[in-house]
Amino acid sequence: MRIARRAAPERVLLVHPGIYADRNPLVFPPWGALMLGAELLGRGHEVEVLDLNGQDVAAAVPAALGRHRPTVVGITCKLGLGAARFRAVVDVVRRESPDTTVVAGGPLVSSFPDPAHPLWAGLDAVFWGDGETALADWLATDERPGGVLGPAETPDLDRIGVPAWWGPLRDYVKPAELWPNMTVDAMHVASARGCTRRCTFCYLNAQYPGSRFRYVSADRLMADLQRLHDTAGASGFYFVDDCFVDRPETRVRRFCDLNIAEGAPFEYGCDVQLTDLENPALLRRMHGAGFRALYVGIETASPAVRKSLGKGSVRTGVPDLVSRALDLGLVVRASIGIGWPGETARDVAATLEMIDRTPGLVFDAYRYLPLPNTPLGERSEWTERRAAAGPGRLEHAYEDYSEYNTNHSDIPAEQFDALWQELLARERQRLEMYFARP
Ligand code: B12
Ligand code: SF4
Missing domain, CATH: 3.80.30.20 (tm_1862 like domain)
Structure with missing residues (x-):
């Protein structure tokens, strides 16, 4: 009989880097992160979501790392200023918390799916397409593959x-x-x-x-x-x-x-x-x-x-x-x-x-x-x-x-x-x- 492995719960911090450095942040909820969070909570993980729209990445990310002590950081990425802010978040997390698992997903992945692209430097894995089951399944595996994974679709919304x-x-x-x-x-x-x-x-x-x-x-x-x-x-x-x-x-x-x-x-x-x-x-x-x-x-x-x-x-x-x-x-x-x-x-x-x-x-x-x-x-x-x-x-x-x-x-x-x-x-x-x- 095959017994499914039950992975230890992770403390997951999901970060939405935001597309504005200085403007009203609270107009669009970070739905991508919230959907992932719902699935991860359902699988027994602890989850925090950080929406950085309008905030200073260099100050907000270290503070959140100190507060939540995450074992996994998942970051949303999309084109525009959002891409620059995404890279800034990756760099701060890597510097402040080098042992944390850092992954990314979001529409930017489908625009640049080459795993060697400098956008993905410093990440343990990058997810293309829907992230809910893809990330939760990845956390549940013994050997977590790196590179660009997917494209995936969450089977049942x-x-x-x-x-x-x-x-x-x-x-x-x-x-x-x-x-x-x-x-x-x-x-x-x-x-x-x-x-x-x-x-x-x-x-x-x-x-x-x-x-x-x-x-x-x-x-x-x-x-x-x-x-x-x-x-x-x-x-x-x-x-x-x-x-x-x-x-x-x-x-x-x-x-x-x-x-x-x-x-x-x-x-x-x-x-x-x-x-x-x-x-x-x-x-x-x-x-x-x-x-x-x-x-x-x-x-x-x-x-x-x-x-x-x-x-x-x-x-x-x-x-x-x-x-x-x-x-x-x-x-x-x-x-x-x-x-x-x-x-x-x-x-x-x-x-x-x-x-x-x-x-x-x-x-x-x-x-x-x-x-x-x-x-x-x-x-x-x-x-x-x-x-x-x-x-x-x-x-x-x-x-x-x-x-x-x-x-x-x-x-x-x-x-x-x-x-x-x-x-x-x-x-x-x-x-x-x-x-x-x-
Ligand atoms: C709301 C929205 C906005 C809002 C802002 C939202 C915000 N707070 O950031 C506004 C209107 C301001 C906006 C602006 C822009 N936007 Co916009 N926006 C959207 C929109 C309509 C909805 C986003 C959303 O909530 N989706 C719903 C969630 C559930 O989906 P999701 O975020 O993609 O998340 C899923 C996956 O991507 C993945 N995922 C997401 N994050 C993570 C993280 C991890 C760790 C993992 C594993 C997976 C994962 O899993 C999630 C669940 O399956 C999308 C289109 C769309 N329908 O998605 C475009 C979209 C994201 N925007 C886009 C673009 C291009 C822009 C602009 C650059 C447009 C422009 N030319 O100016 C600007 C940004 C300007 C800047 N300064 O950067 C593109 C991005 C394309 C790309 N390849 O990156 C999209 C896809 C639309 C398009 N026409 O192409 N946008
Ligand atoms: S494919 Fe759909 S979402 Fe995309 S531009 Fe056409 S009508 Fe709009």
Whole structure:
């Protein structure tokens, strides 16, 4: 008979390095760390979570090491300033506590999965994909392999749901006036992984190469949100999930029905796709269930560019789709970008014109950001850049990523800059509208 080894419990410190050095930290709970924490607690380990957004890493990490004396430190990593702060955390832990096991995971791993990349220096293992069962299983093995492990997927998201175990969660609940079109205190929550689509520029191509949309079931989600309401005091929930509406609409309909049956106790915001706005019956049901704010990836008005991005096509024009949603009592905010490979000045003009014809549309403007290991990112930037830098290595990975949000179109620089300014001016004016109260 094979007897499973029961590993000694570890004292695990999960660190979210944060993406801001000096700004309001408590806007997005560190859900990745909280999900891992729920699984580890369930397996008998002690767990502490440290969210360093807005804090000085050099001071906060030694203090936390002194307080918790962890045997394992697990660090979340993602692009941008977050990558530099991640490296700073690794270096401080290694210096202050050289015998501690140090591991990392998060979306940055899928962007730079080469184990020899300097980003991973000093780590005992690096986890690609979902971390819950991957880390807990790794801690339970006698020989813990090093390098980059995965990509992994947590088989059943209902196992953890949306956990409420972390006391400081109540600090992430923000007053109603900070939320679009909501009348209650609310917080950001995470309830799914992946997406029903695979746009060519999207990080999901690398983060979850094998899978599509997975989610916490409607019944479990409803119960967990009720628990978050009871423990943290939130009556509104804005989902940070990349996708909320499943293709067969099984979960979204059940979730709406559960809310409607309970008298719509909460208010919600979530991401949807432009194609979802073509479904007024669904939008009506979502509004009845408490949905108030939708976020849509429009990206561009040009059908040719949309096609190259894999965004799918819509039969109804954006102005009609948006005004229909507004008429139903929903607000719509979108992401709109320029600088796409192959984009022409005429394409950008079409995007600006679409914005002008959609006065109710609020949007975030950005310039295309080519992500490593995505089909479009590789084609437009990284295959060449990696070849120049050596296998799998990208020398600028630690830096603020904003310098890569730039012009990858064929539009000459001066003309592009002028178009970018036009887009920014419209963005400013619309965002003011979004948070204005009636
Ligand atoms: C909320 C959010 C933000 C918030 C900030 C959140 C915060 N407090 O840091 C805001 C809106 C401010 C933001 C900003 C940016 N973001 Co952001 N953001 C997200 C979002 C939507 C949700 C994060 C989340 O909570 N996920 C839910 C949890 C459960 O998933 P998770 O964190 O990935 O954790 C799982 C695994 O990754 C892993 N894991 C995580 N940590 C660890 C640790 C260990 C030890 C282990 C083993 C495993 C592990 O296990 C977890 C559970 O399975 C994600 C997209 C997404 N859906 O994840 C993008 C995302 C993380 N952001 C991203 C980016 C690029 C940015 C920006 C750089 C954008 C930009 N160009 O400016 C900026 C950062 C600027 C900066 N200064 O650094 C990318 C990262 C891509 C990458 N390859 O690293 C993502 C994936 C989205 C995308 N479009 O590509 N972001
Ligand atoms: S719809 Fe959004 S989250 Fe889904 S694949 Fe496209 S860009 Fe990514």
